[in-house]
Amino acid sequence: MTTNESTLLLFRNTMRITDGHLESFRDAITRAVAFAEQHGPQLMVETFVDEERMLAHSFQVYEDSEAVRRHWKLADPYIQDVMKHCQVERFEVFGEPDADVAAGVRSALGGQCELTFNPRIAGFVRFASGLPY
Template identity: 85%
Template sequence: MATRDNTTLLFRNTMRITDGHLEGFRDAIARAVAFAEQHGPQLMVETFVDEERMLAHSFQLYRDSDAVRTHWKLADPYIQEVMKHCRVERFEVFGEPDADVAAGVRSALGEQGALTFSPRIAGFVRFAAAPRP
């Protein structure tokens, strides 16, 4: 696989859940992921919760920057609902988004948490996107 031409993006979002909001966070995440599974462009979404430390980790895999833009347009109400229950501590972008998406990530994060971009060196994907119903 040629890595320079690969447009795949992996986002890792580490969120600090607000005290007393764990159940609200869980409910909002469940609704957001269900919506993404049915309507979103993501190839993969996985969210994990560390209740002891009140942290959540969300991983989202996108085919390219256009898919990220589509996600933003479709999912904004769900994102806003999740953010009522947490704040972003760290947002990591793996891969090289286009300038528009990179600026959008910076703007959305603001001063909320740390942001890093890590360009790809090499990799592959073994699974195909699930067919949509």
């Protein structure tokens, strides 16, 4: 898509891992991502860890706000399990979710961290594998 009318949403979640919880955090994230891969509506989920700073960065791509709502309904137990081992330090939304999803993100975070919304200007998506780069 090359217009600013895309419904695509990208979430970037930066989490501070609780001291002594790195392995438990890894296990919980692994279970959550495996569940999302099998049952979730996300187009992409990637999580990275910076052990030196005890930070994790999760990126999730959704087709639209409805997909985010489906994710919340399906994944709540997995999200709660992950949150036993970390605290959200920063949450960034790229794209323009509908008012319901924007309010849901604000409510879930409860002011505990920095939250930003970044409207899309332009771009494209290429998820096919085997492309000659």
